Amino acid sequence: xxxxxxxxxxxxxxxxxxxxxxxxxxxxxxxxxxxxxxxxxxxxxxxxxxxxxxxxxxxxxxxxxxxxxxxxxxxxxxxxxxxxxxxxxxxxxxxxxxxxxxxxxxxxxxxxxxxxxxxxxxxxxxxxxxxxxxxxxxxxxxxxxxxxxxxxxxxxxxxxxxxxxxxxxxxxxxxxxxxxxxxxxxxxxxxxxxxxxxxxxxxxxxxxxxxxxxxxxxxxxxxxxxxxxxxxxxxxxxxxxxxxxxxxxxxxxxxxxxxxxxxxxxxxxxxxxxxxxxxxxxxxxxxxxxxxxxxxxxxxxxxxxxxxxxxxxxxxxxxxxxxxxxxxxxx
Amino acid sequence: xxxxxxxxxxxxxxxxxxxxxxxxxxxxxxxxxxxxxxxxxxxxxxxxxxxxxxxxxxxxxxxxxxxxxxxxxxxxxxxxxxxxxxxxxxxxxxxxxxxxxxxxxxxxxxxxxxxxxxxxxxxxxxxxxxxxxxxxxxxxxxxxxxxxxxxxxxxxxxxxxxxxxxxxxxxxxxxxxxxxxxxxxxxxxxxxxxxxxxxxxxxxxxxxxxxxxxxxxxxxxxxxxxxxxxxxxxxxxxxxxxxxxxxxxxxxxxxxxxxxxxxxxxxxxxxxxxxxxxxxxxxxxxxxxxxxxxxxxxxxxxxxxxxxxx
Numbered sequence: 001x002x003x004x005x006x007x008x009x010x011x012x013x014x015x016x017x018x019x020x021x022x023x024x025x026x027x028x029x030x031x032x033x034x035x036x037x038x039x040x041x042x043x044x045x046x047x048x049x050x051x052x053x054x055x056x057x058x059x060x061x062x063x064x065x066x067x068x069x070x071x072x073x074x075x076x077x078x079x080x081x082x083x084x085x086x087x088x089x090x091x092x093x094x095x096x097x098x099x100x101x102x103x104x105x106x107x108x109x110x111x112x113x114x115x116x117x118x119x120x121x122x123x124x125x126x127x128x129x130x131x132x133x134x135x136x137x138x139x140x141x142x143x144x145x146x147x148x149x150x151x152x153x154x155x156x157x158x159x160x161x162x163x164x165x166x167x168x169x170x171x172x173x174x175x176x177x178x179x180x181x182x183x184x185x186x187x188x189x190x191x192x193x194x195x196x197x198x199x200x201x202x203x204x205x206x207x208x209x210x211x212x213x214x215x216x217x218x219x220x221x222x223x224x225x226x227x228x229x230x231x232x233x234x235x236x237x238x239x240x241x242x243x244x245x246x247x248x249x250x251x252x253x254x255x256x257x258x259x260x261x262x263x264x265x266x267x268x269x270x271x272x273x274x275x276x277x278x279x280x281x282x283x284x285x286x287x288x289x290x291x292x293x294x295x296x297x298x299x300x301x302x303x304x305x306x307x308x309x310x311x312x313x314x315x316x317x318x319x320x321x322x323x324x325x326x327x328x329x330x331x
Numbered sequence: 332x333x334x335x336x337x338x339x340x341x342x343x344x345x346x347x348x349x350x351x352x353x354x355x356x357x358x359x360x361x362x363x364x365x366x367x368x369x370x371x372x373x374x375x376x377x378x379x380x381x382x383x384x385x386x387x388x389x390x391x392x393x394x395x396x397x398x399x400x401x402x403x404x405x406x407x408x409x410x411x412x413x414x415x416x417x418x419x420x421x422x423x424x425x426x427x428x429x430x431x432x433x434x435x436x437x438x439x440x441x442x443x444x445x446x447x448x449x450x451x452x453x454x455x456x457x458x459x460x461x462x463x464x465x466x467x468x469x470x471x472x473x474x475x476x477x478x479x480x481x482x483x484x485x486x487x488x489x490x491x492x493x494x495x496x497x498x499x500x501x502x503x504x505x506x507x508x509x510x511x512x513x514x515x516x517x518x519x520x521x522x523x524x525x526x527x528x529x530x531x532x533x534x535x536x537x538x539x540x541x542x543x544x545x546x547x548x549x550x551x552x553x554x555x556x557x558x559x560x561x562x563x564x565x566x567x568x569x570x571x572x573x574x575x576x577x578x579x580x581x582x583x584x585x586x587x588x589x590x591x592x593x594x595x596x597x598x599x600x601x602x603x604x605x606x607x608x609x610x611x612x613x614x615x616x617x618x619x620x621x622x623x624x625x626x627x628x629x630x631x632x633x634x635x636x637x638x639x640x641x
Binding site: 068069070071072074095096097098099101102118119120121122124125127128129131132142143144145148151170171172174175176177178180181182183184186188189213215216217218219232235236237238239241242245246247324325328329330331 | 410411412414420435436437440452455456459464478481508509512513516517521522523536540542543549622629
């Protein structure tokens with residue numbers, strides 16, 4: 001199983017490579033990728049440095065161009081594809097049919113992976129992208145159970161990558177417009193969810209309130225820890241009750257089921273978090289590297305080391321972890 | 332900008348997104364048969380556990396509506412996870428009796444070479460995607476609901492020959508799909524033992540903020556807006572853009588009135604101002620049109636028109 005780690009900037013890329021990532025993924029400094037955050041990502045010069053750094057140390061470099069261009073922005077996506085090809089990256093991670101069609105025509109030798117933003121949850125959807133554009137791998141949305149992941153792998157014409165650790169989208173990626181409904185900006189169109197530009201914190205006499213474009217996402221008592229107002233992770237009222245109606249702030253952690261993923265034939269484990277710090281990337285990469293190595297050596301005898309789990313818990317959103325949809329009762 | 336011939340748009344009733352009983356469904360579609368809507372989308376697009384009608388009953392209903400002069404389209408499930416769901420999709424896509432609306436790329440794959448409609452969750456945002464899918468057999472597309480007026484102008488100017496554009500002009504916005512069932516979650520039930528609670532909510536469950544402002548609608552694994560998107564005041568614009576079909580999304584109440592209003596509008600029997608006077612009544616939690624203006628979907632630009640008519 002290949003370990004694919006996030007590189008939000010050059011220091012994070014180095015941290016991933018130095019700590020054992022087989023591949024790193026990055027984006028350019030605009031809305032052509034799904035982590036379009038201020039101060040994040042790579043310009044041409046930094047990308048060149050990063051690619052050299054990774055290649056010199058035997059790691060592959062993937063570039064995510066995984067948002068959906070509208071007519072006025074088309075040229076920017078086209079330029080991003082050209083730029084990635086010129087830079088000699090190993091893989092483009094793509095989601096939009098038009099972008100794939102362009103990349104296939106202009107750069108027929110460039111390897112394409114279907115982004116999680118492509119929302120392919122079945123082998124038939126994957127077959128569409130494989131037959132139409134020759135994609136070589138698909139990243140699965142975080143909505144399938146273990147049994148369903150296995151079914152996809154058994155029938156898929158290409159290899160499968162799954163998310164192994166990091167923040168958790170509870171919605172099907174590529175099919176969630178909640179953020180643009182509230183702010184005008186979504187992962188699909190703008191490359192960001194619940195963008196910081198629209199977040200406002202307000203102190204009231206008794207509480208701290210988080211708002212996204214004016215909409216109250218959550219309210220915290222004095223002694224309650226407050227989280228970033230990702231809008232699906234707030235507390236809302238349904239049927240007279242106030243609770244995390246969509247999702248609690250938790251992180252995905254697949255460490256306990258690594259041998260199972262390996263047995264099923266998962267080709268790669270992806271770590272989420274291009275927006276996180278180089279220290280985070282270093283820590284998570286180190287733990288995942290050790291775990292995957294241990295699992296490869298002795299899958300039957302594998303149990304996650306208590307120290308690994310402890311280390312991952314210190315960097316988890318909401319300081320708790322879950323198997324997410326992979327574990328049926330979570331659904 | 333190229334001058335496009337202005338023609339009277341057709342009206343479509345989108346697929347029902349909620350879970351109703353067999354009786355509710357049959358009664359509703361019987362009324363639809365007598366309504367001025369031209370196209371009716373049938374079938375379950377949200378959850379495969381919702382089986383008030385089996386596939387044969389949907390087909391029978393389709394034939395009845397066809398006899399009443401409607402164009403019938405069968406819509407596919409949007410999020411496909413289980414093997415059984417994929418099996419059902421295979422069977423649906425093999426049928427040649429009705430046109431099919433693909434709501435997932437798996438359906439597009441299975442419909443390759445046949446005519447199909449691409450639903451709003453297929454993520455068509457640009458000309459190149461539009462052209463590619465048209466070559467595969469797409470003859471009508473429904474833009475992602477977050478696509479606004481400005482990109483649509485571009486796409487309409489350059490759209491391939493023979494493909495129609497259908498736009499959601501009235502209804503709650505379909506915003507997200509999940510592995511998790513929020514209706515079950517709101518009842519503290521696991522998804523695998525949901526007890527079909529969606530049946531109790533013919534228009535979904537309201538999710539409000541802690542300030543009690545209506546925010547979203549929970550509908551099983553789908554999340555919708557609480558507000559109703561209303562583009563009736565953009566009617567002239569839509570005609571000028573050459574939008575071929577106007578989609579109305581069904582609710583348990585008021586849908587026939589909404590259809591009548593749009594029918595009156597296209598036949599110039601009423602003005603947009605007169606329609607605006609009905610909006611508050613037909614969308615009691617409020618309306619929105621932000622996406623059309625390239626803004627947050629929940630925003631609303633209608634105050635002036637509605638104010639003028641009240």
